[in-house]
Amino acid sequence: MRNRELAKIFYDIANYLAMDEIPFKPYAYERAALTLETLEDDIGDIYKKGGRKALENLSGVGKNIADRIEEYLKTGRMKYYESLKKRTPINFEEMGAVEGLGPKRAKVLYQKLGIRNLKELERAAKAHKIALLFGFGEKTEKNILEGIKFVKRSKERFLLNEILPKTKEVYEKLKALKGVEQVDYCGSVRRMKETIGDVDFLVISKAPAKVMDFFVSLPGVVKIWGKGTTKASVRTREGFDMDIRVVPKKSYGAALQYFTGSKEHNIATRLIAMGKGLKLSEYGLFKGPKMIASVSEEDIYKTLGMQWVPPEMRENRGEVEVALAGKIPQIIGYDDIRGDLHTHSDWDGGMNSINEMAKAALEMGYEYIGIADHTKFLRIEHGLNERELERRNKEIDKLNCKLKNENCKLRILKGCEANILKDGSIDIKDEALKKLDYVIAGIHSNFKIPKDQMTARLIRAMKNPNVDIISHPTGRILKRRDEYQIDFDKILKTAEETGTILEISAWPERLDLNDQNILKAKEAGVKMVINTDAHHKGQLKLIEFGIAQARRGWAEKQDVINCHSLEKMLAFLK
């Protein structure tokens, strides 16, 4: 998939143009990038099948951008982009990741101090050169240093959604390869961890040399770190590494268990083995020199006197003890979601009409979809005011009538994503909220207020009888921003008392609540809802990432309100 590569380039171009204060063009490139990102098919395939015309048919892609895409697909290069880059050789991917740094400031830093990347930025900030620049100051310099620290910490890891599609693609190719008997991906991808270091594949094959050759010559491989008879390691164009190893059939289960990890889980299981006078390694479970289990993971766990543990739970957070006691919870499955309650339509900043979103929900096999458009505080997302909300509600009523007449079971729910203002009040009148099926409220501004103030802010919002759900409750953005300061235990207590539901955002950069908070919420008896926050119909599919997170937090169907039928789900709301 070259969609993401191209999107990245277009975002870069948008930054270069914004830097020069060129109006509107940046916006055009950003829109094209967004289209590419949400595209379901590979841009190369689209071009192969439909040619230039197919490119120009994409929303936000006109003659010029189609030219650029075409050039890139044909030559692997884009001259326009390269010339922009040459003129201002700034690494935006690094610099832009620092919160508070945008294209304009990056340009000033380059022109005045020659700063091109994170390393040079850090050096200048530490030498207090930045605070002296016009338009900058002490505070900005300090914020930049803090931002750098954060970026560095998350730099080597990739978001799960950056990795998973490519992983599945390679997996399918390996599976189809002649001579491959079995293949699995393991490691943190199999555990569906929110960020991933590298990808490991495990293969059974009688022709390992052929598998190695195939693996290192996969399209998108830019560097071969090593290649032996049963092991190989490569770097992909996207910048992450993939390893493969061929293992004997008889120890496949042991290898799969070992390479899936986590390290902490493996240590715990090895200790169990030791306690029984056994030895567990990547080669098998041994009693003295005799291998007593190893063909499958189930086999190994069973011989250890444990239940099989779903990969998402393998973090040594008590799952080993629970598996020994035979009490592994029935965590929710990837097909258990019956509706998405946090989606946006073109009434606010979304890309699709309510009707289109509903159709997409039907394709997902959903029983209901909730439209939770932004409310008025968020002007950039075209947040709706009371009157506009009313008009939107009428459209939903009409569509529901139509669906009913067509004997369609899907129901569209009237929701909104209101804003929790600095003092904990909601940016839209209660009378308007009352008319909705449900209300989501979230924090979209003033992230840096003291902990007690932030906690009080959320608590006040939860006590509002109209607020049913708190969206992305901790506000973190993976690789960009830490969660805001809150007393999560107090939040849980209030949620429990008021019957407020906490969201598990499936948005790959949020995944908020995270796994550990999900576990805490479950223990506190707080109900949750898994939502995508889709701004585009294609993004309904992101639900997979939310479910994975819920599984990592041991959530069961009873903990997640949208695992239930419409009627039952509605009963959970205030």
Add this chain to the structure above:
DNA sequence: GCTATGGATAGCCTAGCATCCCAATGCTA
């Protein structure tokens, strides 16, 4: 640079905030 219609040209991308310098700017949602 794209889209929508006036088919060559208008309209798109807003508002609150933090910071920096005390009115303006850049960043973020």
